[in-house]
Amino acid sequence: MSETTNKPTAHRYFVELSYDGTAFHGWQVQPNARSVQGELIDAFSTFFREEVYVVGAGRTDTGVHASHMVAHFELHNPIESPEDAVYKLNRFLSEEIALQEIYEVKVEAHARFSATERAYEYVLSRVKNPFATKYAWQFQRELNFAQMNQAASLLLEHNDFACFCKADSDVNTTLCDVRTAHWERDGDTWIFHIAADRFLRNMVRAIVGTLVEVGEGKHTIEEFKSILESGSRSKAGTSAPAGGLFLSKVSYPSDIRTTHT
Incomplete structure (x- = not known):
């Protein structure tokens, strides 16, 4: 149908x-x-x-x-x-x-x-947590929070995200307007917030995986910028596990409801 x-x-x-x-x-x-x-x-x-x-x-x-x-x-x-x-x-x-x-x-x-905007949250648990197994990437290795946020800020300056698009995706364009991209700490939980007009297939998980590699010191900020500019999925990091990702908000024009509801 x-x-x-x-x-x-x-x-x-x-x-x-x-x-x-x-x-x-x-x-x-x-x-x-x-x-x-x-x-x-x-x-x-x-x-x-x-x-x-x-x-x-x-x-x-x-x-x-x-x-x-x-x-x-x-x-x-x-x-x-x-x-x-x-x-x-x-x-x-x-x-x-x-x-x-x-x-x-x-x-x-x-x-x-x-829809005018979509937002996602990715949850990273910095400690082993049996109650978050299905809902967070449990990542206990050393990470540089500041470096990950600095790299995330570069997403706001870019509009072509081909490097974070799944290779076999059938899309007409890889352009996206990313409006929010930052990490926040909540105790032992780190949450990545990202919002845009649209997202490519596997885009958020690919971004998170690459930002974590920046946090590990596998990529510098300049190298992350080069990944963005390359347009090549093979240059970016491995996608983060699915369980930590949440679609958190879909926004619409305020007048979308009928007047009699």
């Missing part, structure tokens, strides 16, 4: 949700594999008693989490009580997925194409 349809529909809704990506083979529906999108489609189609297709703001990879994901779907009949629908759908869905809100949006609103 395609993500768009030429048939007019009466009502389009956004759903805001979060999920633990550990047990999923990513967001996107795929044969013989469990996906977040697939579970939402099954639950929504059963609950609303009509064929429902759910379109996400992006496609997280296998094992990647989302503390804030947005998706849209269309229904022929309006939802009488979105709050009640959220409550009941959460009982349908597995414990790894939680819906926070459903609201009607303008018919032209699109979860992916209407």
Whole structure:
């Protein structure tokens, strides 16, 4: 089934949700594999008693989490009580997925194409932590926090991120407008924050992996700058593990909701 349809529909809704990506083979529906999108489609189609297709703001990879994901779907009949629908759908869905809100949006609103910014967080645990095994990269070797932040700041001065794009990705452009990129400390946890208008496949994990190599002293700041300018994925570092990555925020224009919601 395609993500768009030429048939007019009466009502389009956004759903805001979060999920633990550990047990999923990513967001996107795929044969013989469990996906977040697939579970939402099954639950929504059963609950609303009509064929429902759910379109996400992006496609997280296998094992990647989302503390804030947005998706849209269309229904022929309006939802009488979105709050009640959220409550009941959460009982349908597995414990790894939680819906926070459903609201009607303008018919032209699109979860992916209407988004103005996306933000990710990558969690690095500096100590062994049995409670963070699935949700952080447990990295205990010596790292230079200041050097990693200095390198991260260079991302704001660049717009072509081909060096951090997965080699077999089918994209028309590798240009991205990175607006935020920095590390923060919270005790033994280091969190990398990055926000942009769009991201390439595997981009954040490749950036984190390369910044960690800077922190280890494997690359100087000048060498990191050269990696950025090279456009070559082979020059950058190994991608960080999926479990530490969270899609943390998807932003939209303030007037995207319908006026009667």
